[in-house]
Amino acid sequence: MTSTAVPAEPSAxxxxxxxxxxxxxDMQRDFLLPGGFGESLGNDVGRLLEVxxxxxxxxxxxxxxxxxxxxxxxxxEPDLSDCPPTKLNRGAxxxxxxxxxxxxxxxxxxxxxxxxxxxxAPIEGEVVIDKxxxxxxxxxxxxxxxxxxxxxxxxxxxxxxxxxxxxxTREANDRGYECLVVSDCVGSYFPDFQRVGLEMxxxxxxxxxxxADSAAVIGALR
Ligand code: C5J
Numbered sequence: 001m002t003s004t005a006v007p008a009e010p011s012a013x014x015x016x017x018x019x020x021x022x023x024x025x026d027m028q029r030d031f032l033l034p035g036g037f038g039e040s041l042g043n044d045v046g047r048l049l050e051v052x053x054x055x056x057x058x059x060x061x062x063x064x065x066x067x068x069x070x071x072x073x074x075x076x077e078p079d080l081s082d083c084p085p086t087k088l089n090r091g092a093x094x095x096x097x098x099x100x101x102x103x104x105x106x107x108x109x110x111x112x113x114x115x116x117x118x119x120x121a122p123i124e125g126e127v128v129i130d131k132x133x134x135x136x137x138x139x140x141x142x143x144x145x146x147x148x149x150x151x152x153x154x155x156x157x158x159x160x161x162x163x164x165x166x167x168x169t170r171e172a173n174d175r176g177y178e179c180l181v182v183s184d185c186v187g188s189y190f191p192d193f194q195r196v197g198l199e200m201x202x203x204x205x206x207x208x209x210x211x212a213d214s215a216a217v218i219g220a221l222r
Contacts, residue, residue, distance in 0.1 A: 006220040008212035021068040025158025030113035035102040043189035051187040065221040070127040075107045082132040135167035157185035161197040179209035
């Protein structure tokens with residue numbers, strides 16, 4: 001096994017060939033598109049859309065390098081049987097999970113809004129994990145997929161930085177994965193949360209991961 005040093009914070013990240021997966025978290029229309037669920041909650045979706053071209057370039061580089069690409073989608077069964085009341089009862093009463101939205105029923109599997117934006121659509125052979133929670137391990141097959149593929153490191157991307165990216169990275173770290181969060185391929189509706197979210201990952205000697213930008217990662221993949 002060979003490894004390549006990626007310039008990162010708080011220290012260089014040793015990228016191990018054949019042991020790394022790129023995880024793309026929740027780049028779904030419901031969160032990103034104007035008029036969708038994210039915007040209906042009062043958020044500026046432009047901040048998430050900014051990530052799309054950068055992430056598309058990283059995904060292309062990962063595909064070229066033969067790195068496993070895993071996409072996740074947050075959402076629920078049409079009967080909402082996998083959505084606990086603690087999650088369902090949040091937000092404005094007319095814009096809750098399962099309610100009709102501009103892109104179909106909000107965050108419901110099979111609806112247009114639940115799927116990934118066209119620019120980042122998975123290609124054949126890539127893994128798509130449907131997750132009912134914020135973290136990508138909870139009630140999903142992700143651990144089995146990673147174990148089966150011999151993955152020990154994750155390049156973490158997607159939205160939102162402080163919610164699903166953080167929850168997934170924290171749990172991956174607890175499960176023993178080395179996580180490099182790609183700073184310009186994660187997005188938040190809130191600039192302060194984006195900044196502090198990235199700071200938190202790499203603080204205290206990299207308390208639950210490393211942070212680098214996509215240029216550094218793509219450079220190491222070539
Ligand atoms: C949120 C996510 N923010 N994918 N989901 O509810 O971060």
